[in-house]
Amino acid sequence: MSDRFVEVYSQGVTNARKVFVDTETGVNYLLASSNMTSGCGVSVMLNADGTPLVTHLDENDPVAMGQLLDR
Numbered sequence: 001m002s003d004r005f006v007e008v009y010s011q012g013v014t015n016a017r018k019v020f021v022d023t024e025t026g027v028n029y030l031l032a033s034s035n036m037t038s039g040c041g042v043s044v045m046l047n048a049d050g051t052p053l054v055t056h057l058d059e060n061d062p063v064a065m066g067q068l069l070d071r
Helices: 062-069
Strands: 005-011 016-022 028-035 039-044
Touching: none
Parallel strands: none
Antiparallel strands: 005 016, 016 028, 028 039
């Protein structure tokens, strides 16, 4: 994999919300900004039990990895 972080979701332009997946760990991150030119916040996304939300990554499954990396 060439990109460490892959954007998997995007919503809005001015009030932007984006989700990124770390392709090495599968951990999901949320980037939120009310104005992308003046700053933003990044947070690990959590499950209901407080553990990090992880996207299952299987390098041996080219279909799953292709869907993740082709976004």
